[in-house]
Amino acid sequence: MNMNESISTPTAPRAEQAAERPVFVPAADIYETPSELLIRCDMPGIDEKDLEITLENKQLTVTGPQMGQGREACETLVGEYFTGIYQRAFGLGRDLDDSAISARLKDGVLEIKLPKAREAQPRRIPVEV
Amino acid sequence: MTIHPWGTFAALRDLQREMNRLFEGGLPAARTARFPLVNLLSDSNEAIVTAEIPGVDPADLEISLTKGQLTIRATLQDNAPEGEGVVCHRKERSSGPFARTFTLPFEVEEDKISAKYEKGVLAITLPRAEKSKPRSIPVIAN
Numbered sequence: 001m002n003m004n005e006s007i008s009t010p011t012a013p014r015a016e017q018a019a020e021r022p023v024f025v026p027a028a029d030i031y032e033t034p035s036e037l038l039i040r041c042d043m044p045g046i047d048e049k050d051l052e053i054t055l056e057n058k059q060l061t062v063t064g065p066q067m068g069q070g071r072e073a074c075e076t077l078v079g080e081y082f083t084g085i086y087q088r089a090f091g092l093g094r095d096l097d098d099s100a101i102s103a104r105l106k107d108g109v110l111e112i113k114l115p116k117a118r119e120a121q122p123r124r125i126p127v128e129v
Numbered sequence: 130m131t132i133h134p135w136g137t138f139a140a141l142r143d144l145q146r147e148m149n150r151l152f153e154g155g156l157p158a159a160r161t162a163r164f165p166l167v168n169l170l171s172d173s174n175e176a177i178v179t180a181e182i183p184g185v186d187p188a189d190l191e192i193s194l195t196k197g198q199l200t201i202r203a204t205l206q207d208n209a210p211e212g213e214g215v216v217c218h219r220k221e222r223s224s225g226p227f228a229r230t231f232t233l234p235f236e237v238e239e240d241k242i243s244a245k246y247e248k249g250v251l252a253i254t255l256p257r258a259e260k261s262k263p264r265s266i267p268v269i270a271n
Contacts, residue, residue, distance in 0.1 A: 027221035034214040042222050044181040044249030067248075074177065077234055078169035081181060108183030108249015122214070 021065065022084035026110075030090075034122050037096065037114040043086045044108030051110070053103055060101075061089040062110060095120030164227050165201065165251075169234075173263050176237065176255045183249035184208075184222070192244050192253060197236065201251065202228040235261040 026041040043051070046064035054061050066083040092098075096114045103112045165180035182190075184205055191202040207224035209217065236258035244253045 027223075028219060029209070029217070029222050030219040031210050032216045032218060033210055033212065038210060040222060042183040042249070044183040046248060074170035074172045076168065077171050077176070078167060078231075080163070080166035081168060105248075107185065107187075107246075108181070 022082055024084055024086050025088050026062075026086045028088065028090075034116075036116055039090065039110075039112040039114070041086070041088060041110040041112075042108065043105070043110050045083060046086065046105065046108070046110075048105050051105060053112070055092075055098060055101065058092045058094070059089055060092055060112070060114075061087070062112070063087045064110075163229065164223070165229060167201075167229070167231065171234075171257075173257070175257055176233070176235070178251075178253040178255065180251045181249060182246075182251050185246070187246040190244070190246055190251065192242075194233075194237070194239055194242065197233050198230050199233055199253070199255075200228060200230040201253075202226075237261075 026043050028042075029038075029040045031038040031040075041062060043062075043064050045066040047067055050067075051062070051064040054063075064086045066086065068083065092114065095117050097117045100115045101112065103110060105111075165182045167178055167180045170177045170179070178199065180201060182201075182203065182205075185203045186206065189203050191200075193200045193202075204226040205222075205224045209215075233255065237255040238258055241256045242253065244251065246252075
């Protein structure tokens with residue numbers, strides 16, 4: 001499978017830039033095994049119910065607003081990081097089985113499994129001696 | 130620059146994508162030499178240190194306090210799939226051991242420190258020592 005065709009470099013949609021909270025592009029790992037693609041994104045501080053994964057026009061978009069720190073009455077003495085909205089889009093190839101995509105969020109890491117369509121999986125062709 | 134198996138045009142296309150990403154993308158998630166980044170919030174009773182540390186085993190998180198210095202130590206698991214025919218197309222997430230130490234701005238009740246790791250965010254609650262709590266000083270007008 002030609003990966004250049006199936007996964008394009010992600011871009012963050014422009015529209016979200018107008019949002020009040022900052023939009024972050026989560027760091028991602030992308031692996032390919034003979035049967036599936038595996039995407040992992042670092043998305044700490046997001047609740048499963050707030051995470052949105054959409055597939056449209058062969059584009060997989062993940063959006064997750066981080067939970068607030070819930071401590072508005074506190075004074076910030078050290079502020080090294082901001083919370084905001086994690087968002088990233090991935091372009092998918094034709095040879096993935098769109099209907100069997102699964103996702104899991106654990107310890108702030110989102111894992112998406114995208115099985116390849118049967119015809120895109122490598123087949124071993126036996127050589128007769 | 131990597132040598133491109135799909136030829137010059139593919140390499141150019143990739144470069145173009147990277148440039149597009151630089152100019153129109155959102156903010157890259159924070160990646161600095163300091164890890165993890167922390168926020169320290171406080172009111173007059175307690176302080177809370179939060180840090181985004183996605184993908185660690187909570188049992189592996191080690192938090193210690195020595196002479197007013199708080200240390201957070203753990204290992205980010207890689208968990209890369211293994212086996213024949215596994216290809217890595219993109220590797221942006223960090224892995225490996227890390228440690229960070231910083232000085233707390235006030236004395237805390239060392240026995241009453243608690244820590245919680247939830248959804249990739251570590252929150253350490255540090256009750257302030259009685260003598261370090263802010264006092265209000267009454268003003269007497271005659």
